[in-house]
Amino acid sequence: MINFQNLPKLDQGFYLKDAVEVAKNLLGKIIVRQYNNKLLAGTIVEVEAYDESEEASHSFNGLSRRNEVMFQKGGLLYVYLIYGIHYCCNVVTGNAGHGAAVLIRAVEPLNNLNLLAKNRFNKTSYSEKEKLNLTNGPAKLCKAFHINLADNGEKLDGNNIYLLDAPRLKDENIVQTTRIGITQAKELLWRFYIKGNRFVSKP
């Protein structure tokens, strides 16, 4: 297990860029959540950018109660309910008034895997297959990390959920593709993942 606890939190300037730029930079960074007096941590291995300029984004049609966090200044967590049963979490990017965010689609678990398994499968043991299935999708990782609407708007430099810095990946280790599960603006190559990583939702 890598010693992530010595890494610094990302500062707010990190988030004040285009969602696409932030998305790429987020790969390899570490998401940490405090849960039951324990830390759950994972390396971000797959992301998608969303911006108010394109139809697939929740912010495309302007401000609403659901998406209001997307329009705040970068550095917050945007959580929403999808298909009535799943949660997905995003990192808000850019300046206040601009609706943009990066969907975290998959992470590689770093510690307390038995606790992640408890949240996700309601059991503390897991097979090798289940280990890979723990956090390899946006709703899966929210379940494993126990992220829900109560975390919407959470500041990412706080103590509940936060992101830690890590060395930027080389471009040659980043794969760029179209986004998954959308029907509009399908052509944009706004999905990024770490080449060869086993915890990616779809290679």
Next chain:
DNA sequence: TACTAGATCGGCT
């Protein structure tokens, strides 16, 4: 492995 349906809620037309 590949496709399909069903679950189930809230946002928005």
Next chain:
DNA sequence: GCCGATCTAGTAG
């Protein structure tokens, strides 16, 4: 009413 930035269990091949 309709449909979605998903996942799971089921069936068919």
